[in-house]
Amino acid sequence: MGPMHRPNNEVTLKYSKIMSESNIVSNVSRRGFLKLAGIGGTAFYLGVFNSAGASANIVNPELDGLNSVEMNAWIIIEQSGKVTLIDHRAEMGQGSFHSVPQIIAEELEVDLKDINVVFAQGSKKYGGQITGGSSTIRGSYKNLLKLSATAREMLIAAAAGIWSVPAGECFAQSGHVIHKPSGKSLHYGELAQKASKLPAPLEVKLKKRSDYKLIGKGIRRIDTARKTNGTAVFGIDKRIPGMVFAAVERNPRLRGKLVSYDDSETLKIAGVKKVFKIKMKVHNTLREGVAVIADNTWAALQGKKALKIVWDDSGFEHLDSAEISKRQLDLLDKEQGLIFKKVGDPDKIIQAAAKKLDVTYQTPYQSHYAMEPLNCIAHHQGNKIEIWGPLQAPDWMQEFISASFGIPLDAVIVNMTFLGGGFGRKAFTDFVHEAVVISREIRGPVQVVWTREDDASQGPFRPGISYRGEGVIEDGEMTVVKFRMAGQNIDHWMSENRGKANGSTTEGFLAPYFESVKNISFSDIPFETPIPVLWWRSVYASTNGFAYESFMDEMAHAAGKDPLDFRRKYLKEERLQKLIDKMEEVSGWKARGKNEGFGVAITECFDSTVGQIVKVSRKAEGGVKVDKVWAVMDCGWYVNPDIIEAQIEGSIIMALGAAAFHEMTFTDGMADQQNFYSYNMPRIYDMPQMQVHVMENDADAGGVGEPALPPFAPALTNAIFDLTGKRIRKLPFNLEEV
Structure with missing residues (x-):
């Protein structure tokens, strides 16, 4: 499950509160989480598991349990009738925050406006969270269709049971189940608790494409409003209690070493708190730099500019573009x-x-030049690490940070925000690793923000x-x-x-x-x-x-x-x-x-x-x-x-x-x-x-x-x-x- 950006009802407020508690046990099952959230037994929640692209296996946690099963996607229907989709992929402008709900709305027979989308946290158990290779829809649409149709059929079955009529006499429309002969109807929220007690059918009939009412249509995106009115939370917008800010002066040549630095002018800048050497992992290489910690981003950036640094760039080639081109052409010739x-x-x-x-x-x-420069918040807490940021591959981040810092996988919590562009760059692990290194040094939460110059010129x-x-x-x-x-x-x-x-x-x-x-x-x-x-x-x-x-x-x-x-x-x-x-x-x-x-x-x-x-x-x-x-x-x-x-x-x-x-x-x-x-x-x-x-x-x-x-x-x-x-x-x- 993932935290909400803009909780807008009681249940989602509970989600955010629970997920922000620092003392929550890291290995809580999803069944346990839902009970903690206060919706177990009062809402209908259904999940699909198996790796992306595989045939869907639908699980009703109320009957099947969750202790050994993790979901690719979740649909939760509350008593209010609100539908929440837990989405395990990132949104960086490509439209997944709309297109995935559009799939759900079609087979579930709900209005798009009634679907709330929330980011999942990083986990390999989702079967792959990388938002890359243009894979979000092609890797999961069949599972999402089946999940949505299964939920619809269970809600119809619940209504038919209440009315003591054949399920075949009922149909779903706009978040309601309607009994065709009598015209009686119940909204999904009224059916949620009863549906949660039913077994998930093994097979459901999906619509033909010719019968689609939403899929295939150019429907206005549901995430446009928040992205234009300033309420969408991007990584660079995110704040957590007690957080400080950092900027890093990194060696402009990846393999260079730090000889010395003079921070005397940096420490005179109001708001600057601390300066120290760091190393960040870039593939199999360590890039060296000097981190400036401050009360705000501006002070950190000014402190970075005031540093006087001596680098040792010996021991590797310093190539010009002309030489790179010549060598490549020589190889093609020989x-x-x-x-x-x-x-x-x-x-x-x-x-x-x-x-x-x-x-x-x-x-x-070429450089990636996403409009939102790289940034990441990290909080190293000894036996637990939590991360927030614009991440294309949260599961990769979780695995990499776990291995790099010797922390159990389940104790590395990775939270996604919206991304202001990615193009592959924000699927890489270096900027996340750097933030965790700095947090470990200061023993507290920190947001590291890259300048445009850093982002553009330091690669990869x-x-x-x-x-x-x-x-x-x-x-x-x-x-x-x-x-x-x-x-x-x-x-x-x-x-x-x-x-x-x-x-x-x-x-x-x-x-x-x-x-x-x-x-x-x-x-x-x-x-x-x-x-x-x-x-x-x-x-x-x-x-x-x-x-x-x-x-x-x-x-x-x-x-x-x-x-x-x-x-x-x-x-x-x-x-x-x-x-x-x-x-x-x-x-x-x-x-x-x-x-x-x-x-x-x-x-x-x-x-x-x-x-x-x-x-x-x-x-x-x-x-x-x-x-x-x-x-x-x-x-x-x-x-x-x-x-x-x-x-x-x-x-x-x-x-x-x-x-x-x-x-x-x-x-x-x-x-x-x-x-x-x-x-x-x-x-x-x-x-x-x-x-x-x-x-x-x-x-x-x-x-x-x-x-x-x-x-x-x-x-x-x-x-x-x-x-x-x-x-x-x-x-x-x-x-x-x-």
Whole structure:
């Protein structure tokens, strides 16, 4: 169970009070918790367990007990009729605080306004809490549908028992059970106690999609009001009694050591209480720094600026971006790398070919730049640790902190708040570990706030990667595709295993190509630097997509084929054919003019495929303008098209920035870009028109938050080639200089 942000009734106030008590036993069962909360026997609560994506097992704790079972999700129906959903995933703008209730409301037959959503605490027992990989809906929607339908059927059974009528004569609607022949009705709150005494049915009938009243509809988000009126509690807003504030001056090079520091000026600043050395875990490395503790954030930040520090940065390379690029290209020229996937014998065909395509592509390092900088509250209490903050993976935090500090897992309590953006960065453990280290030192609760400069320039970053693509066209047919990539492997920062190819080498590349191209090869050339790297929205697909779909465009032109027709020929799977049909239809692809630049790209990640067509034109004053983007997503089963449209538009904007506006560069081993003044973001006047289309089919749900990012950059550069004849193979580039 998780604490409420804004309790709005007696029961949820009890939740908050109980969960905030420092002396509550850490291993209390959920059954015990519900009794402590004062709702046992007066409310109906139902849970679903098993790991995300597995078939649901519904448990009625009143009958089945909870001592050995932990739930993926909870529905609680109080006597007031209010429905509370305990959600084990984070909300960072992607819409889970609305889309999950929208699923519940559909099968439970309640109004969305009557559903209250609460964050769960961190626990591996939920079957995975990471809000990443666009997994919230695709990993749990089947279980949520079954859980909601089960609760509805039990409430109907309870009403039928009260009226002594067949359950088949009753139906649920707007939080009530109605007896059809007589018109009698009871609201769910009146049925809660009786329903709680019934066994959960093993099987329930779910609605057909054609019968949905809420799912599939663009319903206004229920979390918008609190996020616009200031009542939503983000990590940076959170306060707890007795809390102090901290800012940390960290070594700008990850592996540097602290030699000495002078805090004499810092300690003169009003509000500063203490200064000391700390070490935080970043993957398998310790980053050293100096923490400043103060009565408020401003004093801590001013104290941080006043520190005089001597660092020892010897013993490791201080690389510049130019050197990183050169080394990657040298590796692509000399090394074959570790084979990830291979079909046929591409090398034999390439060696014998009279004509082949042999090109390189490069993508830069990027920072996450979430609008809410990193922050975390921690309270180390000796035999117990409690954490509050904007966390994408609370269960990962719990495990990591437990192992790092030798505290039993159940004694590490991790509380989620809303996140002001994440993009993968807030699923990492370093900023949480640092807060706990500081709390242990001061023996009290502390909030650590990173400055924008810290957040932007200290990483970990999306890795910059170089690619070499080789291909052969024979008699108009694509007979060979061979790719090698040289870039940092995120997995290598997390383990000592260096003998395997990057597991994401083909991420973003469409699987049907492996069936339709006779000779194909992907390999990874290991490449290391001291610069820390991490996941970034759509992970490796964000870089792979640019290389692989740019290459497909070049192959199409080498074959003398229309780029969209060329892809259609090799992507024979039915869903992809329909997606291409839709792309062609909505964009007017066949009717495009001679002086218009149109580019196409299609990528896949997290079980969703997105095709994009970009239109560009020349500007009178020089350069190129991005006029319009048509995006077609096949994500299978989906909840809310408005949320999908928002996620696709956000992905396109982020992709535009990474393609043509910003990058992280390094000089002497340190990041050059420190804030928005040097990490230039697209402005509103840079935005193209965007038209989004969602495919309709009965396939399982795919991800939504990330898959629309990878195809934009190649579609854009392919459009620029169509307009100007110039191939862009290195990102970022300047639209004004094309």
